[in-house]
Amino acid sequence: MSTSMDSPKTQRFDVIIIGAGGAGMMCAIHAAKRGRSVLLLDHAKKLGGKILISGGGRCNFTNLTAGPLNYVSKNPHFCKSALSRYPAESFIDMVRDHGIAFHEKKLGQLFCDRSAQEIVDMLKAECDQAGAQFLLDCPIQSVAAIDREGARYQIETRLGSFICESLVIATGGLSIPKIGATGWGYELAQQFGLKLVPRAAALDGFVFADEEGRSLASLAGLSIDCKITCNDRVFRENILFTHSGLSGPAALQSSLHWYPGDGITIDLLPELDCFSWFLKKKKEGSRALVRNLLAELLPSRFSDWICERHFRSELPLPQVSERALEEFCHLLKAWKLSPSGTVGYSKAEVTRGGVDTDELSSKTMESKKAPGLYFIGEVVDVTGWLGGYNFQWAWASGWAAGQVA
Numbered sequence: 001m002s003t004s005m006d007s008p009k010t011q012r013f014d015v016i017i018i019g020a021g022g023a024g025m026m027c028a029i030h031a032a033k034r035g036r037s038v039l040l041l042d043h044a045k046k047l048g049g050k051i052l053i054s055g056g057g058r059c060n061f062t063n064l065t066a067g068p069l070n071y072v073s074k075n076p077h078f079c080k081s082a083l084s085r086y087p088a089e090s091f092i093d094m095v096r097d098h099g100i101a102f103h104e105k106k107l108g109q110l111f112c113d114r115s116a117q118e119i120v121d122m123l124k125a126e127c128d129q130a131g132a133q134f135l136l137d138c139p140i141q142s143v144a145a146i147d148r149e150g151a152r153y154q155i156e157t158r159l160g161s162f163i164c165e166s167l168v169i170a171t172g173g174l175s176i177p178k179i180g181a182t183g184w185g186y187e188l189a190q191q192f193g194l195k196l197v198p199r200a201a202a203l204d205g206f207v208f209a210d211e212e213g214r215s216l217a218s219l220a221g222l223s224i225d226c227k228i229t230c231n232d233r234v235f236r237e238n239i240l241f242t243h244s245g246l247s248g249p250a251a252l253q254s255s256l257h258w259y260p261g262d263g264i265t266i267d268l269l270p271e272l273d274c275f276s277w278f279l280k281k282k283k284e285g286s287r288a289l290v291r292n293l294l295a296e297l298l299p300s301r302f303s304d305w306i307c308e309r310h311f312r313s314e315l316p317l318p319q320v321s322e323r324a325l326e327e328f329c330h331l332l333k334a335w336k337l338s339p340s341g342t343v344g345y346s347k348a349e350v351t352r353g354g355v356d357t358d359e360l361s362s363k364t365m366e367s368k369k370a371p372g373l374y375f376i377g378e379v380v381d382v383t384g385w386l387g388g389y390n391f392q393w394a395w396a397s398g399w400a401a402g403q404v405a
């Protein structure tokens with residue numbers, strides 16, 4: 001991998017891509033295959049840092065069901081073109097061609113059997129084969145529009161000066177700054193007059209304030225299969241109580257649809273009409289306490305906790321009124337919580353929002369205002385659900401720009 005260039009003078013490439021993550025490398029492969037000279041610049045020392053930490057080190061690299069409905073964007077139609085022209089199957093074909101073993105974990109989510117490193121190695125090998133060059137550990141100092149030798153952009157870096165006809169921004173989102181995430185791509189968009197959609201940490205755990213937060217923290221470690229509703233979007237998976245609040249796949253998914261001030265509603269027993277279940281127990285002559293019966297359905301620590309707060313009766317079942325049971329069951333089916341926020345970019349998997357899709361061509365990802373300037377991957381206001389959808393957007397948008405840049 002090249003880390004220094006031969007000549008101190010300005011060098012010209014057809015395409016320069018800033019950000020050598022999944023989207024950037026995908027774009028580099030396809031632009032270079034078209035015979036374009038391509039340079040990837042990244043300030044990180046290591047290639048594909050986010051791919052390496054993804055999916056618990058096994059990279060959930062796509063989802064068999066990926067489609068426009070799995071994405072959040074101000075314009076939900078924007079992602080359709082790229083996703084339909086570069087679907088999950090296209091990426092799976094490349095993974096197969098490289099002999100990478102993978103499996104479906106659940107819900108269409110495809111993971112490497114061995115290591116996420118294999119995905120990085122595959123993309124790097126494809127870049128090398130197509131002739132794309134890399135310059136890592138290369139902080140960018142400035143970008144300016146020019147009109148010289150057929151070039152439209154000049155990029156000054158700590159390692160030299162470059163000009164190019166097409167400039168592709170693939171610098172990703174803000175999450176996990178410690179591995180190199182920055183807001184640089186957003187700032188560059190603004191420099192060229194492109195609008196941004198407000199950004200927020202998403203696919204992130206919820207935090208809670210004051211007494212609600214302290215009380216929930218006592219449940220840390222418990223996991224419950226449930227259904228969460230947030231702004232009419234329903235997710236059925238596990239939640240995990242943590243010392244800082246609520247995590248687990250269902251909570252992370254709903255954070256994508258959560259805005260400050262919103263509540264979330266949790267159906268703790270999604271498969272069960274629990275009022276009928278308690279009535280049946282009553283009819284059968286059970287003399288148990290409600291919290292002991294509930295412990296047959298939910299972890300006993302949670303049952304104790306929720307009864308202590310919302311069903312204080314210590315009476316045996318025959319002495320509990322149907323009305324009290326009905327009210328309690330209603331709470332179990334629609335338990336309302338009020339997050340005060342999410343954990344933040346130190347833990348979030350993605351950034352919701354970003355470069356406004358109104359500013360870009362959905363076919364090529366090129367800016368409508370600045371010809372030759374492209375935005376791909378997470379820096380764009382297209383954010384996928386948890387489960388391989390964000391990588392699929394990185395591949396598809398990178399591929400789309402790679403056809404034309």
Ligand SMILES: Cc1cc2nc3c(=O)[nH]c(=O)nc-3n(C[C@H](O)[C@H](O)[C@H](O)COP(=O)(O)OP(=O)(O)OC[C@H]3O[C@@H](n4cnc5c(N)ncnc54)[C@H](O)[C@@H]3O)c2cc1C
Nearest residue numbers: 019021022023043054055060172180184377378388390391
């Ligand atoms: C812990 C974690 C786990 C995840 N797991 C999954 C998963 O299993 N499946 C899934 O689909 N998605 C997952 N995601 C989301 C996924 O990683 C991202 O959506 C995806 O990597 C975005 O690709 P990208 O190429 O747009 O950006 P990135 O992969 O973030 O790449 C951006 C690149 O730009 C570089 N860069 C940033 N700023 C600058 C700058 N100023 N100058 C130069 N270079 C810069 C960075 O160093 C980086 O190499 C996960 C995210 C996290 C944080």
